[in-house]
Amino acid sequence: MAKERVLDLRRPVTVWRSQDLQDGRTAQSLTMILRTVGCRWNRCTMCGFAGEGAPASALDLIAQFECAMQRSSSDVSVVKIYTSGSFLDSAEMPIMARDEILKRLAALGIKKLVIETRPEYVTPQTIEICLARLPTEFAIGLETASDLIRENAIKKGFSFQDFADAAEAVHRQGGRVKAYLLLKPPLLTEGQAMRDAIASARAARSHADIISLNLCNVQRNTMVERMWERGEYRPPWLWSALEVLKSVPGPIVCDPVGAGTRRGPHNCGECDDSVADAIRTHALSQDVAPLQSLDCPCKSTWTELMELEEQSFGNIV
């Protein structure tokens, strides 16, 4: 009989320290991923978070938070709490746990909290509950400004207008908004995906204080993985990510997770590390100059591939 995986519901999925761009400056941050029951929507074509859910109680979640905070120190000013879903969904993050976590963060003097949520859980009440305790950035996975792509290629289940309304509500009450954009949803060619990300960043700009460009990874048990296994999907080239970062006025940040791996964004294998490092440096400096000089023989392969795809599939985006 296969051995069942035993999860400790009182420990977070993971926790790490990093530097972060906050209000134009570098800040020390602590990021934790808490293990909740998981995202209620759970349908997006690239999202493998479904496999991470577990029946964590409010007390389990508080214990996970406490455990993660042991990695903090006095110089940490930003705490990011991710749940592989929506922090503001009370079915996922019970109200008791949410309130206790907010109270403890405020008592610790944390300057800023970043949480992720779908727009349907962003209400005047949930916004106020966070902001009454500490400055909060509400990160929303818009993915693309195109309703056509979001609905059909990503199956996100909300519209650009839903995002814009949620962002406006947050701003009205004094909070900050981060928009996540996805570079290379399935069913788009490399060029279409790149142009869509550039257009999306421009469209989201007036609704978001900061844009985070997420480079699609092939996660397990997803539609993207099934397409990838059949040779119908390739993660984005890092050159495409560079192009987006160079074309869009900041602040725009990107953490090239999984760069250089088959399942992650990659170029030829030779230049991946240097391009990924430049992208990480840009996230803190917002200086595009170092991005301009990067080069590798595979850059012409990337250009030719886009031209070929253009001839085969046309310029629909």
Ligand code: SF4
């Ligand atoms: S991408 Fe976000 S909204 Fe979509 S299934 Fe994953 S956690 Fe849920």
Ligand SMILES: [Zn+2]
């Ligand atoms: Zn290369």
